[in-house]
Amino acid sequence: MIDLDRDLERIVGPDGIVRDPRLRMVYECDGYTLDRAVPERVVLPRTVDEVRNVVKLAHHAGWSIVPRGAGTGLAGGTLAAPGALVIALTRLRAIETLDPMNRQALVQAGVANLAISKAALPYGLHYAPDPSSQSVSTLGGNIAGNSGGPHTLKTGVTTNHVLAVELVTPDGNTRWLGSRAPAAGGPDITGLIVGSEGTLGLVTRAWVRLVPVPPATRTLLAAFPGVDEASRAVSAILRSGIVPAAVELMDAPILEALHAAFKLEFPEHAGALLLVEVDGLEDGLDEDAEKAVEACEQSGAFRIERATTDADRRRLWMARKKAFGALGRLARNYCTQDGVVPRTKLPEMLRFISQVGHEAGIRVANVFHAGDGNLHPILLYDERNEREVRAVLEASARILEKCLELGGSLTGEHGIGVEKLALMDRAFSAESIAAMDRVRRVFDPDRRMNSGKAIPEGGGCFDGRAGLGRVRPGREVPL
């Protein structure tokens, strides 16, 4: 009789399997904590061959597979379905080739995003997508989610920087998709894999594009009476003809948390801060920065601080970087949403978020990529309080539905995961979902790859409870 668990151990070795139930709890969720499920099996392969052999074994055993990177996702994309095998790729952490002449690197899936940039820095290059979790989030996870970040307004998101991927298909075969050289002809399959949330296969390695580090930056922090004025400034900046590297917005609750947690000081009466950065060659940069200043002032900024040194720049960014860490001062738990609206709709959307928070009786803080219209309303709650959990779920759904109503999207960079699956039929027609489902079956006819995520199963006849049996976005709560 075949002992599949013993076979698994033969492939990855005894230290490649997480058996201890307490240790497996580490894998019960990702950054989205409203849903949790302790996986039955977790493996940590060290090589591409091990990944391939594990997937082959899972194929024969009929196990479903949940790929996992560093677990920093915010939509439950790594939540384990019952009986699923979690394959964590964090031990695939080699940068195999760094080719500065062609500005490319061959990187394993478990390498942290920031490590790629650090390796490329001696050549004056970096890997441009910079999710806020970049010090730990992995390239494989970034590819699964098509991750963005504060600086992707100008440089693009993950899909703009991935040239080719090595994909382990659900039957355990390996193939390279894409090419280091451009214009290979035919449909762009690599572009389909990026952002597919691990539902089409496991990406084990990728060729990524490196770009020169901008030699100069100008950073400014503008204080506004409220989010209305700050969000209007976003459109004004873009209308001025410049393409900033980053435009980030923080509202009053965030400033309150930052002050409570880190004693950071902000201008009195500041209801919102806008962090704006322009970069490029030194020449002409001051003119670009002045255009941003003018746009902010015309939109109601009452104080603007400019960074003149690297230390100043770090200080201005500190509030943005520490924002999430400070939230513990305001609440025991938080749920970060990820809707997108056209940038001109930001004032209306922020007013709506405030109203929803008020009606739901929960606090909502906002710190987000305003330049992309990519909102991150942070809903504060206490998970021990069922009323608050329910309120968070309902408020999240209302916020995302409003994003759609305003011509936006359910998610800008976190993905659908399990969290937003129930809303996909509001965003896309049955025909569109059916087309996506048929594309999925080309790669995974048995739907064993990260099932219950990203795309509703059943080709548009979605019942809202597929896969993991959740209701609404979030946790199953007693009604």
Next chain:
Amino acid sequence: MNWIETEVTPSSLAELSEVLGSDGGARPWMPKGGGTLLGRGALPREPVAAVQLSRCRAVIEHAYDDLTVTVEAGLPMASLQESLSERGQWLPLSLDPDPESTVGGWIGADRRTPLAGSWGSVRDYLLGIAWMDGRGHTVRAGGRVVKNVAGYDLMKLFTGSLGELGIIVEATFKVLPRPARWGGVTLATPDAIELRVALEEGPKLFPAGLWRFDGGEGDTLAWVFAGSPPCVSAQLRRAQALMNGAGRILNDEETLNLVAALERDSRPESDPVAWGGALPEWLCHPGLGAVFDSHSWCADLMRGHFWARWMGNESALERARNALRSGVGHLHLDAPSAHPLPNPWGERGDSVEILTGLKRALDPEGRFVEGRWPVSR
């Protein structure tokens, strides 16, 4: 073989839907775009009924403050650029599009120009798409906002699909502010060291184009910059300094003329055009012109695209493809006329099963043209 047997020009998308929904399927449909790049891709397996969307050419929404635009696919690319320019914006795919070429055609053919080296290609700007399937239903992916990861990025599959997956009817792009100034530096007959300096240091000046080309006057290196006047002036000074002061500075107009000329040369006219990609370092090979067997070619040193007027025979083609393999490159041929070549792709790709599966997934009834992709014949 007259491969385009019939042609329809619906007056609206509703009419197109009706045509597709009621058709008995005598011939597979193939969107034709403006007909300017019909020589791209392999000759289809059987004659087709072409769909011409020249009457579906509306600008649906130019959300200029959001830097996005949504258009019907039959809109000529030139008209789109003209419309965007009224608001000081552009889609940085082309400076001089063929007047007939359409937005849908650019996507379907994955049309690239020398600007693709620095600005990227249509895949990098396409935010959302609508297409009509074989039953005449409108299907959508993506959206109208600049950042969006909801659902699969099916826009990528339609990029380069050559009409095999359905008829693109609508597209949303992100657009950019039009540069205030252009400028360039050219250096005739660059030597190996100058090419290496350009390759290593060129990208650090953030050029709008870094090309090595022969427009009939010999091997030339060109740096092109676009942006604010002080920035472009500084870039020009630095580029010239990197070439020890030897380069010739081009003014705004001369630069735009150069870019437009290189773009025109990337289209097949009387001769076929060889196009594809290789590692940028490989494109600094001293004998590049001999590889292309041509006196009219352009190589992008930023990402590695190339285009060449192709006058060689089959054995020259095989030699060029063999040579390119050492630069992990590939070479395809666009036919000069509207009659595609039997096999313009060279080697079959290694994604045959996936491509075949995707074709079946999105065109389950087999209502659209087949056999145009780089897969086994």
